[in-house]
Amino acid sequence: MSGTVTLQSNKTNTVTRTESTTESPVIRWLLIGTALLFLLFFLILPLIIVFQEAFAGGINLFFQALTDPDALAAIRLTLFTAAIVVPVNIIFGICAAWAISKFRFKGKSVLITLIDLPFAVSPVIAGLIFILIFGSRGWLGPWFLSHGIQIIFATPGIVIATLFVTFPFVARELIPLMQAQGTEEEQAARVLGASGWQTFFRVTLPNIKWGLIYGIILCNARAMGEFGAVSVVSGHIRGYTNTMPLHVEILYNEYNFTAAFAIASLLALLALVTLMVKSIAEMKVSGGQTTTEL
Amino acid sequence: MNLLLVVAGKKSKPARQKNVIPGFGLTMGFTLFYMSMLILIPLGGLVLFTTSMGWEGFWQSVTDPRVVASLRLSFGASLLAALLNAFFGLIVAWVLVRYTFPLKRVVDALVDLPFALPTAVSGIALVTIYSQNGVIGRYIEPLGFQVAFTWVGIVIALTLIGLPFVVRTVQPALEDLEKELEEAAASLGASRWQTFKRVIFPAIQPSLLTGFAMALARAIGEYGSVIFIAGNMPYITEIAPLLIVIKLEQFDYTGATAIAVVMLIAAFLILLFINLIQWWSRRYTDEN
Numbered sequence: 001m002s003g004t005v006t007l008q009s010n011k012t013n014t015v016t017r018t019e020s021t022t023e024s025p026v027i028r029w030l031l032i033g034t035a036l037l038f039l040l041f042f043l044i045l046p047l048i049i050v051f052q053e054a055f056a057g058g059i060n061l062f063f064q065a066l067t068d069p070d071a072l073a074a075i076r077l078t079l080f081t082a083a084i085v086v087p088v089n090i091i092f093g094i095c096a097a098w099a100i101s102k103f104r105f106k107g108k109s110v111l112i113t114l115i116d117l118p119f120a121v122s123p124v125i126a127g128l129i130f131i132l133i134f135g136s137r138g139w140l141g142p143w144f145l146s147h148g149i150q151i152i153f154a155t156p157g158i159v160i161a162t163l164f165v166t167f168p169f170v171a172r173e174l175i176p177l178m179q180a181q182g183t184e185e186e187q188a189a190r191v192l193g194a195s196g197w198q199t200f201f202r203v204t205l206p207n208i209k210w211g212l213i214y215g216i217i218l219c220n221a222r223a224m225g226e227f228g229a230v231s232v233v234s235g236h237i238r239g240y241t242n243t244m245p246l247h248v249e250i251l252y253n254e255y256n257f258t259a260a261f262a263i264a265s266l267l268a269l270l271a272l273v274t275l276m277v278k279s280i281a282e283m284k285v286s287g288g289q290t291t292t293e294l
Numbered sequence: 295m296n297l298l299l300v301v302a303g304k305k306s307k308p309a310r311q312k313n314v315i316p317g318f319g320l321t322m323g324f325t326l327f328y329m330s331m332l333i334l335i336p337l338g339g340l341v342l343f344t345t346s347m348g349w350e351g352f353w354q355s356v357t358d359p360r361v362v363a364s365l366r367l368s369f370g371a372s373l374l375a376a377l378l379n380a381f382f383g384l385i386v387a388w389v390l391v392r393y394t395f396p397l398k399r400v401v402d403a404l405v406d407l408p409f410a411l412p413t414a415v416s417g418i419a420l421v422t423i424y425s426q427n428g429v430i431g432r433y434i435e436p437l438g439f440q441v442a443f444t445w446v447g448i449v450i451a452l453t454l455i456g457l458p459f460v461v462r463t464v465q466p467a468l469e470d471l472e473k474e475l476e477e478a479a480a481s482l483g484a485s486r487w488q489t490f491k492r493v494i495f496p497a498i499q500p501s502l503l504t505g506f507a508m509a510l511a512r513a514i515g516e517y518g519s520v521i522f523i524a525g526n527m528p529y530i531t532e533i534a535p536l537l538i539v540i541k542l543e544q545f546d547y548t549g550a551t552a553i554a555v556v557m558l559i560a561a562f563l564i565l566l567f568i569n570l571i572q573w574w575s576r577r578y579t580d581e582n
Contacts, residue, residue, distance in 0.1 A: 046419035095321040122515025124535040196316035225412025227518030271410035
């Protein structure tokens with residue numbers, strides 16, 4: 001009984017309910033109405049406003065805002081940051097999940113808790129930590145500066161801060177998935193003569209494909225959208241150290257609302273694509289193995 | 295497996311099978327190295343910096359009236375937002391698991407939007423909605439309700455940010471609930487409300503508390519979505535993360551770190567609380 005229920009967990013509930021185990025239609029629709037109204041005010045309305053404001057000045061103004069040199073520089077920096085951060089955290093996520101799920105060792109639960117640590121740290125504090133280290137008055141900052149390397153208020157700082165806040169995403173998706181899958185298939189592959197890399201690419205990777213994709217798009221969404229941590233270390237230099245979210249802030253504070261929402265609409269579009277891929281990935285990972293925490 | 299034991303050699307103890315899967319040294323080594331460089335050593339540096347400022351300096355920074363006001367606002371607004379999320383999140387989870395209605399799949403997917411939408415985007419959207427000329431603001435401001443640039447706006451922004459946590463932790467708990475329990479309650483004469491209060495609610499309580507604590511932790515540290523709608527007036531609508539940023543801009547590293555330490559301690563206590571709930575609920579289910 002419980003087995004079949006978990007298998008259908010992500011599909012519509014097909015358990016037939018008799019009158020004694022469900023509510024009267026009035027209460028049912030009252031609850032549905034409350035839930036939908038809550039989501040309408042907190043999710044759907046903000047989403048609609050973003051697109052409506054972006055096109056409020058017409059399609060020409062929208063494209064003008066996106067092709068502004070500063071906007072293009074911000075888009076380029078955001079893509080550049082994500083292009084470094086996402087692959088590094090994919091490699092870490094796969095390594096951590098492999099070590100944790102395929103081997104037995106002491107302190108495993110401590111390690112898993114430590115991986116989640118960046119979730120407990122406010123993004124602003126993440127930025128603060130790296131200012132203390134690499135800032136011009138920090139511990140290592142003066143040394144780096146004397147060697148001509150600027151980290152804070154420059155691209156390296158933005159990349160490091162983004163690495164910090166997106167650190168757990170891929171690992172978090174893969175660890176429970178790979179723990180549930182066990183080690184039998186890999187052991188069989190090895191006994192049949194496959195090398196370590198062959199085992200990973202032919203056996204493990206196909207098994208974790210959708211969980212991995214899900215982790216990657218979540219990591220990417222956060223990498224491109226991170227505001228607090230990046231804001232602290234960026235210095236907000238137009239055209240140089242402004243990512244897309246920071247550029248949204250600057251435009252908004254300059255009362256250039258249409259341009260701010262034009263950039264914001266690109267980020268909102270990214271969020272919608274992320275949710276779409278997530279839904280597909282969840283359908284593919286049967287049984288709803290994926291966790292959805294932050 | 296038996297074959298492997300033979301190959302593994304005579305001297306290895308039979309109780310400890312040799313793991314044929316390679317890569318432990320490489321993956322574990324990289325994991326520990328990367329985690330130490332990026333997370334543990336920097337966080338340790340923060341702790342070290344705090345101890346170097348001494349108790350006096352720390353206490354002086356933390357008891358500054360402006361800091362106290364910002365911390366009180368951050369914790370208070372976050373608590374309120376997490377409570378709102380616990381109430382409405384439970385209803386949303388319930389509706390998504392139990393009932394069918396048009397576009398349910400789309401609604402279910404949209405619940406995760408706050409995870410995917412950059413906080414700056416939700417920030418400027420919310421302030422546009424609730425400011426004087428906004429879709430909602432223009433109707434409620436003449437009635438005397440001001441949301442934008444007050445603590446109410448802060449609570450709304452924090453509620454949006456924490457929205458998915460309760461829904462996503464309660465949903466699986468509700469799905470795992472066995473129908474037979476409710477049938478038994480009904481056949482013993484319990485009303486629907488009694489069944490909910492006595493049978494369903496105790497079963498989902500641990501996950502509800504976990505979701506509440508996660509939403510709370512997230513809200514305390516939130517920055518991007520709040521600063522647009524908050525108004526950022528010192529002592530009144532200035533949240534603690536913003537004060538950290540302001541102090542950093544003034545190169546007051548000690549003051550910024552002191553606030554950060556208070557927030558980190560709160561976050562770790564919440565993390566501990568979540569782990570305790572999970573440990574407790576596991577024990578509870580094992581006993582039954």
